[in-house]
Amino acid sequence: MDFALTEEQRLVRQTAREFAEGEIAPVAARFNEAGEFPWEIVRKLGELGFLGAIFPPEYGGAGLDSVSYVLLVEEIARADGSIALTVAAHNSLCSGHIYLAGTEAQRQKYLPRLARGEALGAWGITEPGSGSDASAMKTTAVEDDAGFILNGTKAFITNGSVAEIAVVMAVTDPARAAKGISAFVLERGAPGFRPGGTYQKLGLHASDTAELILDNVRVSREQLLGQLHGGFVDTLKVLDGGRISIAAMAVGLAQGALDASVTYARERHAFGQPIGHFQGIQGMLAELATEIEAARLLTLRAAYLKDQGRGIRLESSMAKLFASEVGMKVTTKAIQIHGGYGYTREFPVERHFRDVKLCEIGEGTSEIQRLIIARQILQLT
Ligand SMILES: Cc1cc2nc3c(=O)[nH]c(=O)nc-3n(C[C@H](O)[C@H](O)[C@H](O)COP(=O)(O)OP(=O)(O)OC[C@H]3O[C@@H](n4cnc5c(N)ncnc54)[C@H](O)[C@@H]3O)c2cc1C
Secondary structure, three states: OOOOOOHHHHHHHHHHHHHHHHHHHHHHHHHHHHOOOOHHHHHHHHHOOHHHOOOOHHHOOOOOOHHHHHHHHHHHHHHOHHHHHHHHHHHHHHHHHHHHHOOHHHHHHHHHHHHOOOOOEEEEOOEOOEOOOHHHOOOEEEEEOOEEEEEEEEEEEEOOOOOOEEEEEEEOOHHHHHHHEEEEEEEOOOOOEEEEEEOOOOOOOOOOEEEEEEEEEEEOHHHEEOOOOEHHHHHHHHHHHHHHHHHHHHHHHHHHHHHHHHHHHHHOEEOOEEHHHOHHHHHHHHHHHHHHHHHHHHHHHHHHHHHOOOOOHHHHHHHHHHHHHHHHHHHHHHHHHHHHHHOOOOOOHHHHHHHHHHHHOOOOOHHHHHHHHHHHHOOOO
16 A cells, blocks of 8 residues: 555646646636636646546547546645536546547547647536436437437536537437436537526536537437447446546645635634634644545545546545535635634635535435445445
8 A cells, every 4th residue: 555646646736736826726716706717727727738637648638547637626626616627527527428438539539629628528417307316317319310319408517508519418218217328429519509598506606507408409320429328327437437526626625725724723813812722723623634634535545446447436436425525514614713704705715615515416416425335335236
């Protein structure tokens, strides 16, 4: 067992930290308050190779391992949850699905543009009437001689209105439930395919979340991603990787909130001394730092096992469940440590508090993670 990072992993973390502190942190509050998608930052992330982080160089990627990817998502989230989610959905979900299930021609067609950041990616399984129960989706893909015709609406799709490329799941055989779902790659501008409304959200105001409307969208057989009817099985594999990035996002948001709290505890005075001298505050800081470290270790372990080519369904669910709940606890206490100022927009902790809530919901709620973990330990699947 070796807990040391490699030289390359340290370098990735350092590069991401410098970028997050220098380029993201100073503007994060502005973009979030304006509810504006931070294109200028996203373009720079593409230049740094962070939008093709985990894909091999032959597809334009940076060829990083999953541990490095987790480190970079954590560092970005320390500064801003919205940008971390943009990166996570683009890499782990959209590009991840194309890399996992795509033919060589599909990989060559889509991944280099995604990896260089020339196109952002979105991934849609959720619908207005189905989230946790994803296989109850209503979007259909009806096969004919020329290919498929897609109809339906996807809901809550990250990067939905800014993406050029989207992977969407649709029912290809209603009689076969989860075994009758297929994945398709769509490009922006395809007739009948358009973003629908965006959402007024609690947090992540600089992350784009939109509906995707599919109105008689004709796709060729070359746009089928993976096996016909095999889309749901691939989706579960994509989510195994995606959940690690959501765990990393939660760890980063928690660390950002803790860092701000440590600074505040040194500077804020009460009863003639810095509040960090009070044991009540010290106890909170110690407990939060310890829980963040535990969440980080679970997340890194899941990433390490993924790099070893091992199954990670249990480990990625555990990491996401634990890290997101730690994230919620840390950000709540961080507001407490900041007192009244913590409740205002003068400090980043209220933004991290609002942002980290998504980590308990997206890519499977905490209740669903508990089901997945229980099924694994009871060996029910
Ligand atoms: C900001 C944001 C970004 C998102 N990005 C994407 C994206 O890029 N792509 C995408 O496809 N989706 C995305 N989602 C959707 C997200 O994955 C779903 O919201 C999530 O899976 C929950 O589904 P739901 O909202 O339909 O809740 P529901 O499934 O309706 O759940 C409602 C409640 O019931 C509980 N529940 C449901 N079933 C069970 C059960 N069997 N046992 C116990 N409790 C249960 C849930 O835990 C929850 O508490 C995003 C959501 C948000 C908010």
